[in-house]
Amino acid sequence: MAVLTIAAREFRATFNSTIGWLVLAAFLFLNGVFFLMWLTYFAEASAQFSGGAYGDVQLLLSEQLFAPFYGNVATILLFICPALSMRMFAEERSQRTLELLLTSPISTAEIVLGKFLGALGFVTVLLAGLLYGPLLLWWWSTPDIGALVTGNLALFLVAASTIAIGALFSSFTDNQITALVVTVSVCLALYIIGAVGDQDSIWGQISILSHIDDLFLGGIRLSDVSYFVGLIGVFLFATHQKVESYRWS
Amino acid sequence: MQFISKWSWIFAVVGAFFGAIAVVLYMVIGELGTVGTLLLVAGGSLFIAWAVFDKDNVQAGLSTKQFRYGSGSVVVTALAIMLAVGTLVVTTRHDVSWDLGRAGRFSLSEMSAQTAQGLQEEVSVLAFFPEGSLDEQLFRRLMESYQGETDLLSVDFVDPDSSPILAADNDITNAYGTVILQAGNRSQRMESEFGEESFTNTLIRLFSAEDYRLCWSTGHLEIDPDDDQTAGGLGFAVLKLEGRNYSVTKSSILTDGIDAACDAVIVAAPQRDWEVAEREALAEYIAGGGKALLMIEPRSVPELSADIERYGVILGNDLVQDPEVRGQAIDVADKAFVIVLPEEMALHPITEQLNGPVLLGASRTVAAARGVQGYVLHELMIGSDESWGETNFERNPLEDPLAWQPNLDTERVGSVPLMVASIIADPLVLGTVSPDMAGGLVPGGAVVVAGTADFARNDLYVRGANQDLFENIIGWLVDDEAPLAPGPSGEGDELYLDFVRLSIAVLTAVIILPGLAVLLAMIAAVRRRFQ
Known part of the structure; x- marks a missing residue:
């Protein structure tokens, strides 16, 4: 229960601030531009090939529009999520309210989970703001609902992972900018590290990108899900250990 | 001694640096090697040196509350990381996938799934790949998909370098990979392509009761079945057939006649007319229950074209024109480039499963004879409502496009027929059967006549439903029990x-x-x- 109370408090705090809404506006605008870009590209290609009527080119909204668009969204989340997570513990430490929180009858796990879910709730609102895309396309064409569901699941998992990573680095410092820079750097490394080897190499297994490709196209692999669950679990657990250390340091 | 103790932390830093380089080397190369081992030993030695020289500080540090709690924290976090990595390794090796997408990118095609589900006896697959290679990983995933459809498929992966005796026993010479399928005494090998289509075809071939032999007529400037390099060749089509249980052999009807062992004769756009003896040899072959695919180009081989009427098929001496210019969508603005849509195809085993258009190319009209007895005739496809068979080859539509209209009195106009399948129910209708053939007449001979070979050319073969059409024609002629090509899967979004x-x-x-x-x-x- 305490988890939900903390999550609701964090969620409300974000939307009570001007910054929260401005982040939402910037997120929607940027992704709106990308969406329009892919939409017009697909429409032109569709007109050129008559939707694959001649067989050699088979255009699918899920593959030629939403997959690259969601790729753009994931890249933007790479910067938005660390900006959300940077204040989680760094702000509490700089304002010296963490001690207050730790002396309250709430466990460290509840604090960490509550803050994580609060930030994740905000990101969920951001992602929900992009649902106009599938809805418009559902009105005008026949998008692949299954691929759209898995594509949004991929974005949700990427956001959750990035917030979990950000939570750990926020717990290490009282400087939000430091937390932001380190988190973005680590997430960026996790994105691009797959380029070092092929998808089945150790680098590909570490990389976030190689675990979202299939999801964007409608395929859910147990290994991809376990990657994200493991990533989120490890970073939240490490955050818990770090915050817990403030009790006895 | 005090000086060493004061600066001994440098040993720890350098030791950690060496250790980190060794780890990175291991991750990049896949093994430590001499340099990596030396770095690891040097790093460990430096760490020990630091602990010895700075003994007092290290002991004090180890006894603090922070260290005791902190080390415990590090240990449980490391355990959590190991648990996560272990889970990822296990789920990657025994991956399960669900395909929610409409395009079916992560599931087998209908034909492959049917083939796997239709297995009646156990098939063991021996896959020789270098361990960890991309081909091995992809083939492993493919096998997981097949094993999801049947319990009768077992797969063993073997690294030829690790098991050289087993590799030698199986004549493995390809360093990149070889797959051997075995069922009872039968076996088939895959040595180049390891994708879904290739595996399904090999599986079909493994259980096929017989191999089909196609005889490719030569000697009249026909299109070369071995030409898979130029746009106009038919090599792709032949390679695809050979990937299944077909063999293609060239033969000259004039010198060799037609071997009764041929399951079908293919006549691919001859440019030089046939002799009487050749035409009669073909008729006798068909009368004996033989099958043939005759692809006769416009304005070519007039005597053979006329002779084809004996099979109940009338070849027009014309060139089909289509004012709809459907080819514009594929950058072909030629009115004589015929594209046939699915709704313009007949409900016939050859065409009923085609759910994409056929890019037929420049064709002459091919019609079923009316009011004739002894045949079962099907016009397989027709042109658009506005199409016609232009008989004046001197007219140039580029010079006077507005006057480019059909001659309603002399030309076939509107929904012109383009391909005919004919079954010879009564071999006597073929007429010129020699007396010694009288006892060998077998009803059921069949020909498929097309007014062009363009649709099977290398540059058009993989477009539209062309490949499916060609394979369906051959499959229908030889009475292949293997599933016919299912046509393109799914439809695009508009x-x-x-x-x-x-x-x-x-x-x-x-x-x-x-x-x-x-x-x-x-x-x-x-x-x-x-x-």
Whole structure:
């Protein structure tokens, strides 16, 4: 229960601030531009090939529009999520309210989970703001609902992972900018590290990108899900250990 | 000694640095090697040196509360990481996938799934790949998909370098990979392509009761079945057939006659006319229950074209024109390039499963004879409502496009027939059967006559439903029990974006929704100011 109370408090705090809404506006605008870009590209290609009527080119909204668009969204989340997570513990430490929180009858796990879910709730609102895309396309064409569901699941998992990573680095410092820079750097490394080897190499297994490709196209692999669950679990657990250390340091 | 103790932390830093390099080397190369081992030993030695020289500080540090709690924390976090990595390794090796997409990118095609589900006895697959290679990983995933459809498929992966004796026993010479399928005494090998289509074809071939032999007529400037390099060759089509249980052999009917062992004769766009003896040899072969695919180009081989009437098929001496110019969608603006849509195809085993258009090319009309007895005739496809068979080859549509109209009195106009399948129910209708053939007449001979070979050319073969059409014709002729080509899977999405729709998208995506968020930001700011 305490988890939900903390999550609701964090969620409300974000939307009570001007910054929260401005982040939402910037997120929607940027992704709106990308969406329009892919939409017009697909429409032109569709007109050129008559939707694959001649067989050699088979255009699918899920593959030629939403997959690259969601790729753009994931890249933007790479910067938005660390900006959300940077204040989680760094702000509490700089304002010296963490001690207050730790002396309250709430466990460290509840604090960490509550803050994580609060930030994740905000990101969920951001992602929900992009649902106009599938809805418009559902009105005008026949998008692949299954691929759209898995594509949004991929974005949700990427956001959750990035917030979990950000939570750990926020717990290490009282400087939000430091937390932001380190988190973005680590997430960026996790994105691009797959380029070092092929998808089945150790680098590909570490990389976030190689675990979202299939999801964007409608395929859910147990290994991809376990990657994200493991990533989120490890970073939240490490955050818990770090915050817990403030009790006895 | 004090000096060493004071600066001994440098040993720890350098030791950690060496250790990190060794780990990175291991991750990049896949093994430590001499350099990596030396670095690891040097790093460990430096760490021990630090602990020895700075013994007092290290002991004091180890006994602090922070260290005791902190080391415990590090250990449990390391355990959590190991648990996560272990889970990832296990799930990667025994991956399970669900395909929610309509395109079926992560599941087998209908034909492959049917083939796997139809297995009646156990098939063991011995896959020789270098361990960890990309081909091995992809083939492993493919096998997981097949094993999801049947319990009768077992797979063993073998690294030829690790098991050289087993590799030698199986004559493995390909360093990149070889797959051997075995069922009872039968076996088949895959040595180059390891994809889904290739595996399904090999599986079909493994259980096929017989191999089909196709005889390719030569000696009249026909299209070369071995030409898979030029646009006009038919090599792709032949390679695809050979990938299944077909063999293609060239033969000259004039010198060798037609071997009764031929399951079908293919005549691919001859440019030099046939001799009487050759035409009679073909007729005798068909009368004996033989099968043939005759692809006769416009304005070629007039005597053979006329002779084909004995099979109940009339070849027009014309060139089909289509004012709809459907080829524009594939950058072919030629009115004589015929494209046939699925709704213009007959409900016949050859064409009924085709769910894409056929890019036929430049064709002559091919019609079933009317009011004739002894045949079962099917016109397989027709042109558009506006198509016609132009008989004046001297006219040039580029010179006078407006006058490019059919001659309603002399030319076949509207929905012109383009391909015919003929079954010879009564071999006597073929007429010129020699007396020694009288006892060998077998009803059921068949020919498929097309007014062009363009649709099977290398440059058009993989487009539209052309490959399916060609393979279905051959499969129907030889009575192949293997599933016929299923046609392209799924359909593409179409999106038409007019001004209104584009305006709605622009307004929603970059004005209304972001604007609403900015408005709410302003409201939040005002509320905070007045709170």
